[in-house]
Amino acid sequence: MNSSDNKRILLAHGSGGRMTHDLVEQLFGKQLSNPILDRMDDAAVLEHNGRLAFTVDSHVVSPVFFPGGDIGRLSLTGTVNDLAMMGATPLYISAGFIIEEGFLMDNLSRIVASMRDAALEAGVTVVAGDTKVVERGAADGIFITTSGIGSIPEGVRISCSAAKPGDVVIVSGTVGDHGAAILSKRQGINFDIQLESDCAPLGGLVEDMLSASENIHVLRDPTRGGVAAVLNEIATSSVVDIEIEDDRIPYRSNVRAACELLGLDPLLLANEGKLVAFVDADEAGLVLDAMRRHRLGGDAAVIGRVDAVETSRPRVCVRTVLGSRRILAPPTGEQLPRIC
Amino acid sequence: MNSSDNKRILLAHGSGGRMTHDLVEQLFGKQLSNPILDRMDDAAVLEHNGRLAFTVDSHVVSPVFFPGGDIGRLSLTGTVNDLAMMGATPLYISAGFIIEEGFLMDNLSRIVASMRDAALEAGVTVVAGDTKVVERGAADGIFITTSGIGSIPEGVRISCSAAKPGDVVIVSGTVGDHGAAILSKRQGINFDIQLESDCAPLGGLVEDMLSASENIHVLRDPTRGGVAAVLNEIATSSVVDIEIEDDRIPYRSNVRAACELLGLDPLLLANEGKLVAFVDADEAGLVLDAMRRHRLGGDAAVIGRVDAVETSRPRVCVRTVLGSRRILAPPTGEQLPRIC
Numbered sequence: 001m002n003s004s005d006n007k008r009i010l011l012a013h014g015s016g017g018r019m020t021h022d023l024v025e026q027l028f029g030k031q032l033s034n035p036i037l038d039r040m041d042d043a044a045v046l047e048h049n050g051r052l053a054f055t056v057d058s059h060v061v062s063p064v065f066f067p068g069g070d071i072g073r074l075s076l077t078g079t080v081n082d083l084a085m086m087g088a089t090p091l092y093i094s095a096g097f098i099i100e101e102g103f104l105m106d107n108l109s110r111i112v113a114s115m116r117d118a119a120l121e122a123g124v125t126v127v128a129g130d131t132k133v134v135e136r137g138a139a140d141g142i143f144i145t146t147s148g149i150g151s152i153p154e155g156v157r158i159s160c161s162a163a164k165p166g167d168v169v170i171v172s173g174t175v176g177d178h179g180a181a182i183l184s185k186r187q188g189i190n191f192d193i194q195l196e197s198d199c200a201p202l203g204g205l206v207e208d209m210l211s212a213s214e215n216i217h218v219l220r221d222p223t224r225g226g227v228a229a230v231l232n233e234i235a236t237s238s239v240v241d242i243e244i245e246d247d248r249i250p251y252r253s254n255v256r257a258a259c260e261l262l263g264l265d266p267l268l269l270a271n272e273g274k275l276v277a278f279v280d281a282d283e284a285g286l287v288l289d290a291m292r293r294h295r296l297g298g299d300a301a302v303i304g305r306v307d308a309v310e311t312s313r314p315r316v317c318v319r320t321v322l323g324s325r326r327i328l329a330p331p332t333g334e335q336l337p338r339i340c
Numbered sequence: 341m342n343s344s345d346n347k348r349i350l351l352a353h354g355s356g357g358r359m360t361h362d363l364v365e366q367l368f369g370k371q372l373s374n375p376i377l378d379r380m381d382d383a384a385v386l387e388h389n390g391r392l393a394f395t396v397d398s399h400v401v402s403p404v405f406f407p408g409g410d411i412g413r414l415s416l417t418g419t420v421n422d423l424a425m426m427g428a429t430p431l432y433i434s435a436g437f438i439i440e441e442g443f444l445m446d447n448l449s450r451i452v453a454s455m456r457d458a459a460l461e462a463g464v465t466v467v468a469g470d471t472k473v474v475e476r477g478a479a480d481g482i483f484i485t486t487s488g489i490g491s492i493p494e495g496v497r498i499s500c501s502a503a504k505p506g507d508v509v510i511v512s513g514t515v516g517d518h519g520a521a522i523l524s525k526r527q528g529i530n531f532d533i534q535l536e537s538d539c540a541p542l543g544g545l546v547e548d549m550l551s552a553s554e555n556i557h558v559l560r561d562p563t564r565g566g567v568a569a570v571l572n573e574i575a576t577s578s579v580v581d582i583e584i585e586d587d588r589i590p591y592r593s594n595v596r597a598a599c600e601l602l603g604l605d606p607l608l609l610a611n612e613g614k615l616v617a618f619v620d621a622d623e624a625g626l627v628l629d630a631m632r633r634h635r636l637g638g639d640a641a642v643i644g645r646v647d648a649v650e651t652s653r654p655r656v657c658v659r660t661v662l663g664s665r666r667i668l669a670p671p672t673g674e675q676l677p678r679i680c
Contacts, residue, residue, distance in 0.1 A: 007444060007446070008441075008444055009442065009448065009473055010441060012473075013471065020471065024469070024471065027448065028469055028471070032455070032456055032459070032469070034465050036467040037467050037469070044434070044467035046432055046489070048392075048431075048489075048491070052388075054434060054489060055434065055468050056434035056435065056470050058470050058472045059472075060474050060479075092376075092384070092394055094395065094396035096436070096485035098398050099349050099353075101349060102348050102349065103348065104349075105346065105349060112367060112368060112372065116371045116372055125377075127374070127377050127386065128383060128394055128395050128396050128487075129372070129377070129396065130397045131360065131364065131368070132399075133349055133351050133352075133354030134354075135677060138479070138480035140478035140479065143438055143472075143483065145436035149386070149392075340472075
């Protein structure tokens with residue numbers, strides 16, 4: 001990176017990978033530092049007559065309508081999922097709309113209807129909203145920022161920094177669906193079976209998992225930067241090594257085909273209806289059974305395990321079918337902008 | 341309005357006036373209707389082990405840096421003030437950043453520092469954040485959406501629909517400062533004394549007011565659409581007539597001069613550090629004294645009163661110095677886009 005790159009915001013700063021991490025840590029984290037923000041989990045945990053989870057997500061996905069969803073559904077489920085990843089029961093959502101002058105009223109109506117349907121599905125209520133309109137050319141169609149409040153049940157302590165050696169790594173289903181759907185829609189690529197975003201609210205699945213075991217240590221939804229970004233964040237926060245096995249990761253065959261065709265690593269693609277869980281090995285079977293009984297966890301699988309750190313730097317490895325191991329680095333640049 | 345105007349979003353839909361009201365009521369309100377959202381107050385009131393206020397505001401102000409503040413300070417105080425207008429103690433803030441590729445890192449840093457300073461001033465903590473980057477040309481610099489949580493003290497019941505005949509209308513200080521500052525900066529107009537935004541967090545002022553009286557019925561911050569929009573909303577929600585007296589409204593002399601020069605009504609200009617209060621007449625003196633003792637209420641003044649509705653349609657009137665009365669309509673079009 002040359003010096004002029006340091007002076008301006010690049011697309012890669014929004015990738016969910018290393019540059020996002022550095023920007024958040026060095027600029028936002030330093031200036032706004034406080035014990036709650038500093039935990040850098042998916043949602044803040046507030047002590048207020050019991051524990052509340054509080055989170056925010058801006059959505060700038062392009063195109064606004066894509067196979068399997070739209071920016072309305074995405075913005076609702078994205079925030080619901082961030083709350084669920086703290087083990088919280090998602091309750092209330094606020095939504096700030098930034099709309100470009102000239103945007104079709106019918107499309108806005110479709111988007112809001114889609115938020116409503118997703119809210120019903122997720123069991124949350126949209127209780128506050130704001131609308132701003134900017135001149136033609138000052139935004140790209142519509143951006144939606146949602147914030148959410150959830151209630152964390154007594155006893156639940158889930159955090160990105162709670163993974164322990166001996167934990168197994170579970171993924172709730174096929175990996176890379178959302179990223180592949182956006183990419184194929186944007187590039188106009190057609191496959192025999194259409195690629196569809198997995199965009200879905202995960203609160204119910206998490207509730208079932210928490211009922212099955214009290215030893216779920218980490219939950220994360222692998223959105224921007226995909227499974228690779230999330231596993232690396234967990235390894236760093238928990239100071240552990242993580243090893244996953246390539247042939248255990250569930251993929252849709254058309255997602256795998258699309259990635260091979262386009263030279264993409266599906267572990268870097270965004271998911272919007274999947275989670276990664278780190279669970280005490282003794283209870284992995286119970287959790288996996290509960291997940292598979294849920295409509296959004298039918299393809300749940302154990303994909304790896306946690307080890308004590310071998311070197312000074314926590315790392316994530318992938319063991320291939322042939323038995324070799326490669327480091328799974330977090331994404332450094334921007335593989336696919338405007339993914340969510 | 342012709343039929344094609346109905347099919348697309350116009351700048352006026354973001355004005356804070358009648359078109360915003362219609363869009364919110366007919367599109368968002370209908371689709372997302374629920375008892376909490378339907379109240380359409382500045383913040384939602386949630387019953388959760390006590391009462392919480394929850395609100396959201398997107399900020400698209402142009403220019404990003406203006407006399408008296410910047411988008412960082414504005415986005416923090418805007419949400420703090422919406423919480424304060426419910427009588428809540430503002431506590432926690434989340435912030436979603438949408439940044440255009442190429443935005444200067446130094447400017448981002450200044451903006452975040454400014455949020456930090458405003459948070460200290462307001463006594464709130466920024467506990468959650470999100471950053472998205474869009475391609476050059478897909479946004480105009482930076483947009484910030486803040487959401488906030490506050491705690492509503494026992495016994496406080498403030499709402500837009502609680503104004504009663506006999507209440508007096510108080511404004512906390514000079515009117516139109518923010519709008520005039522943005523306008524003059526944008527148009528490159530220079531006055532002898534520089535126009536400055538009043539952008540400030542009002543939580544402390546509200547706390548002092550609530551200590552002085554239990555009979556404050558309505559609090560609103562007159563942002564987009566100004567005092568005219570807010571008074572009309574209160575008249576409609578509370579089903580009352582409101583009369584204000586022109587010569588009692590405090591203005592900075594340079595704001596008045598700028599409005600005369602540009603043919604603007606200062607009652608339509610946005611404020612970002614002022615509030616309008618509706619108070620039982622018997623306690624207006626107590627409230628006014630408390631306001632004037634606060635650094636942000638030195639120019640507080642009674643500007644009008646509430647009457648029972650005379651006709652079937654609640655209305656807001658201004659009595660001029662000469663004794664004549666004119667209807668104060670809510671803004672219909674877009675006087676000044678991207679004001680906040």
